Amino acid sequence: MNSNAAANDPAAQSRLYVYAIVRNAPRTPITAPAVADPLGAVWVEPIGGLAALVSNYTGDEIMPVRRNALAHTRVLEAALPDGPMLPMRFGVMVDDVAGLKRVIAPREKDLEMLLDDLSGRVEVGIKARWNEDIIWTEIVAAHPELGRVGNRLKRLSKGEGYYDRIDLGRKVEAAISEKRIAEAEKLQRFLDPFVVRQKQLNQTDDMTYFHTAVLVEGNLEPALFEAITRYESVQPHRLILKVISPVPAYNFVAVSLDWSAGESVRLRESA
Structure with missing residues (x-):
């Protein structure tokens, strides 16, 4: 696809790739490369008392190839020393910051409880x-x-x-x-x-x-x-x-969020 076609293709517009939900607190900058973009930056997007680790992605779907899966894992590993996180499965994306907030904000207290449970634990x-x-x-x-x-x-x-x-x-x-x-x-x-x-x-x-x-x-x-x-x-x-x-504590807190419909958010904590 040429650059002009990409500019007119909704699927090629920049979206947010979501790695994890964390507390809204000072964090060490993440230098690990973004998924599907070795030169892309990963940053913290505040949402009330919470925040999401995100990066930009231009496209519709990220291929689940090994290099992308490794990039996802390395971002999570880089963020671990700064406190508890609720890791997302590979491939979670949302259209923009507003969409991110629609999904996370309604369950802020629930998510904070899950983070509290993981605090100080590995x-x-x-x-x-x-x-x-x-x-x-x-x-x-x-x-x-x-x-x-x-x-x-x-x-x-x-x-x-x-x-x-x-x-x-x-x-x-x-x-x-x-x-x-x-x-x-x-x-x-x-x-x-x-x-x-x-x-x-x-x-x-x-x-x-x-x-x-x-x-x-x-x-x-x-x-x-x-x-x-x-x-x-x-x-x-x-x-x-x-x-x-x-x-990342995938085996102890599984967060299932409906990224396609901000009004319907489901959480599940594993036993």
């Missing part, structure tokens, strides 16, 4: 994964009959022992599940003193036995990280613990 992602070779050795040691059956089946041709192989697979899965539950409960007890709220996340593979997001008091985050490091160090080569922190 979200931490924790994933625990076994070393596959070591865990299989442990399972066979705990269930020697599985090893014996497995060795016997290895000596058979591919077409033999069909039902025995199915039965072995079920028993192995049961042994893994039992071990996963026991070790997840052990790690959970270790984390409990730090947790304000928690949300279990999907496990990515069989060797991942614990994947969670926890909301913790910000002043306890260093102690949590140190404790997790100690937990991992007593199981060298057997366990890999990955900690991601701090991250």
Whole structure:
């Protein structure tokens, strides 16, 4: 599209891309590049006692490609040190500041309560994964009959022992599940003193036995990280613990706002 066509195309007019809702308070300037515009600025747009982190975008829809999603995340991460935020999902846009105010202003008190709940707290992602070779050795040691059956089946041709192989697979899965539950409960007890709220996340593979997001008091985050490091160090080569922190609190406050109709605003706080 040429420049003249763009000027006459409503879809090409500048709109506001919305990253998050925050308190209307002094903040460190955000130097992270805007979504879909590496040279674009992100700024704070005041709305009463609240404010929105926004940038300009000329167009109708932002493509959900990796570079844009990363830009969205980096803006949120850059804003985290300045206090609590209610992060928006990727791709939220509004026509102008007036539209922004129509959506946010009617729910100012509700949004302030959500921000108060997050004040001084951070979200931490924790994933625990076994070393596959070591865990299989442990399972066979705990269930020697599985090893014996497995060795016997290895000596058979591919077409033999069909039902025995199915039965072995079920028993192995049961042994893994039992071990996963026991070790997840052990790690959970270790984390409990730090947790304000928690949300279990999907496990990515069989060797991942614990994947969670926890909301913790910000002043306890260093102690949590140190404790997790100690937990991992007593199981060298057997366990890999990955900690991601701090991250925007997507898992603990989900704000659903109807950006297309300012009079109809819905909020949802996750448990």
